[in-house]
Amino acid sequence: MVRRARGPPSRILYGVIELQHLTKRYGGTLAVDDLSFKVEPGHVTGFLGPNGAGKSTTMRLILGLDAPTSGRALVNGRAYTSLRRPMREVGALLDASAVHGGRSAYNHLLSLALTNDIGAARVAEVLAQVGLAGVARKRVGGFSLGMKQRLGIASALLGDPGVLMFDEPVNGLDPDGVRWIRDLMRSLAAEGRTVLLSSHLMSEMALTAERILIVGRGRLIAEATVAELTSRYPSLEDAYMALTAGSVQYGAAR
Amino acid sequence: MSVLTSEWLKIRSIRSTSLIIGLSLSAVLLGFGLAVMAAGMYDSAPVDRRPSARISDLEEVVVIVPQLCMGILGTLAMTSEYVTGLIRTSLTIVPRRWPLLGAKAAVVVAAALVIGPTVVFGTYFLSRWVLGDRFSGAYTVAFLDRLPVLATVSLTVPVFALLGLGLGALLRSTPAAISITVGLVYVIPIIIGNIPEPWSERLGSLMIAALPRQITGDGNANSVYGSLLPPVAAAAVLVAYAALPLLVAAWLLRRRDV
Ligand SMILES: Nc1ncnc2c1ncn2[C@@H]1O[C@H](COP(=O)(O)OP(=O)(O)OP(=O)(O)O)[C@@H](O)[C@H]1O
Numbered sequence: 001m002v003r004r005a006r007g008p009p010s011r012i013l014y015g016v017i018e019l020q021h022l023t024k025r026y027g028g029t030l031a032v033d034d035l036s037f038k039v040e041p042g043h044v045t046g047f048l049g050p051n052g053a054g055k056s057t058t059m060r061l062i063l064g065l066d067a068p069t070s071g072r073a074l075v076n077g078r079a080y081t082s083l084r085r086p087m088r089e090v091g092a093l094l095d096a097s098a099v100h101g102g103r104s105a106y107n108h109l110l111s112l113a114l115t116n117d118i119g120a121a122r123v124a125e126v127l128a129q130v131g132l133a134g135v136a137r138k139r140v141g142g143f144s145l146g147m148k149q150r151l152g153i154a155s156a157l158l159g160d161p162g163v164l165m166f167d168e169p170v171n172g173l174d175p176d177g178v179r180w181i182r183d184l185m186r187s188l189a190a191e192g193r194t195v196l197l198s199s200h201l202m203s204e205m206a207l208t209a210e211r212i213l214i215v216g217r218g219r220l221i222a223e224a225t226v227a228e229l230t231s232r233y234p235s236l237e238d239a240y241m242a243l244t245a246g247s248v249q250y251g252a253a254r
Numbered sequence: 255m256s257v258l259t260s261e262w263l264k265i266r267s268i269r270s271t272s273l274i275i276g277l278s279l280s281a282v283l284l285g286f287g288l289a290v291m292a293a294g295m296y297d298s299a300p301v302d303r304r305p306s307a308r309i310s311d312l313e314e315v316v317v318i319v320p321q322l323c324m325g326i327l328g329t330l331a332m333t334s335e336y337v338t339g340l341i342r343t344s345l346t347i348v349p350r351r352w353p354l355l356g357a358k359a360a361v362v363v364a365a366a367l368v369i370g371p372t373v374v375f376g377t378y379f380l381s382r383w384v385l386g387d388r389f390s391g392a393y394t395v396a397f398l399d400r401l402p403v404l405a406t407v408s409l410t411v412p413v414f415a416l417l418g419l420g421l422g423a424l425l426r427s428t429p430a431a432i433s434i435t436v437g438l439v440y441v442i443p444i445i446i447g448n449i450p451e452p453w454s455e456r457l458g459s460l461m462i463a464a465l466p467r468q469i470t471g472d473g474n475a476n477s478v479y480g481s482l483l484p485p486v487a488a489a490a491v492l493v494a495y496a497a498l499p500l501l502v503a504a505w506l507l508r509r510r511d512v
């Protein structure tokens with residue numbers, strides 16, 4: 001039996017992320033350049049691109065943390081910042097290490113949950129779901145990177161949202177954890193959720209995602225299904241290498 | 255309301271909070287120790303020198319401790335989130351942003367409203383008990399006559415809490431915000447005491463420590479602080495210390511990228 005977060009009965013489980021000519025400039029750096037795409041429910045969408053391509057910036061723009069220079073990002077047709085209880089519509093993990101080390105996992109999650117009127121029962125539920133129930137009362141500062149990733153995923157799941165975004169959640173996980181994330185992402189998508197997932201691990205992405213967005217220097221390079229890419233190239237990694245060849249900014253000399 | 259309970263949990267669930275509160279309350283012990291020492295010195299002084307012996311109001315000496323501590327509590331409420339990066343999560347789940355700052359303000363003010371009067375009145379009553387009618391009866395003045403000053407001095411503690419929070423939110427840096435708070439208490443009064451009149455008295459009237467006795471109309475005799483402000487103006491200046499940095503911070507919080 002799965003108990004849902006306390007809340008209005010008719011919540012939106014199906015979510016859409018839509019970018020319209022989204023652009024972000026930091027001083028002289030064009031981090032995101034006229035980016036338009038739609039992320040739809042029911043499958044995992046992989047978000048790929050070289051270091052500095054603008055993936056994390058795009059996610060911050062979607063979440064209203066940074067203001068776009070021009071264009072806009074919509075979640076379920078609305079600007080994210082207009083959402084009143086955003087955790088029930090969007091869950092995000094940007095940086096798993098962004099926690100206060102002195103707080104316990106339970107108190108960390110409860111402090112997040114309370115802001116969106118989510119109760120303690122749901123906190124216990126997500127802790128169990130990510131396998132941290134046994135260390136719920138331990139200080140987060142003592143957690144390994146993999147445990148912090150699990151904690152970050154738990155915080156994204158708190159509001160049982162229809163839209164989920166994860167920025168490199170596989171970093172630091174052991175093989176067991178990598179498989180766990182893969183299965184979790186796929187099952188969240190199979191429940192009808194919208195899942196946007198960034199990663200640099202191509203073989204892992206090939207197993208997890210169904211659709212792929214590739215960005216380079218802030219611009220959209222390719223938008224395709226994994227099946228399309230692997231039929232045209234030997235592997236997803238080869239497809240990525242070929243497509244981003246002109247967009248790598250921080251590569252070693254070859 | 256929900257953001258308020260969240261912030262209340264946040265501040266309760268880190269260890270530095272109890273350290274800061276413990277340190278604040280230890281100011282009462284400091285005041286008690288000063289009173290005992292003063293009584294000892296008074297009693298061992300030759301009888302003919304006793305009538306000229308003077309003592310500062312000890313509660314106004316030791317209140318510096320909770321002022322600084324609550325300033326730091328306010329600062330850390332905001333800057334600890336910037337240091338750890340937690341601020342991104344906090345502002346993602348409270349996208350209107352200002353309720354987060356408002357809830358932090360309410361929580362640190364609540365703490366300071368307990369700590370401030372506890373230290374000031376605690377020190378006052380202990381000193382009164384220890385010193386009796388020594389020092390020409392400095393502590394035998396009727397309690398009700400001292401009450402206005404004690405109450406306004408207590409209120410400077412929540413002002414520091416909000417000042418610290420506002421500076422922390424503006425500067426997003428623990429050392430920068432704490433340096434300015436400490437500077438306001440220690441450094442600027444020393445500078446002001448050493449500049450030419452009339453500026454020394456003019457600026458000296460604007461210092462936080464100068465405000466309580468201007469608000470109550472008692473004035474600051476025998477100190478570096480001036481007494482030029484009428485009560486209402488002094489109260490307005492005290493409120494401004496708390497409100498101005500916080501309002502600017504709230505305005506910027508809505509506009510800045512995180
Ligand atoms: N706050 C900021 N101020 C200035 N420049 C920034 C800021 N955030 C990002 N940038 C710049 O924007 C560009 C895109 O960065 P971003 O972090 O979005 O890339 P990314 O695709 O997430 O890279 P990675 O794969 O390394 O995580 C980079 O050139 C980066 O230096």
Ligand SMILES: [Mg+2]
Pocket residue numbers: 055056057167
């Ligand atoms: Mg990134």
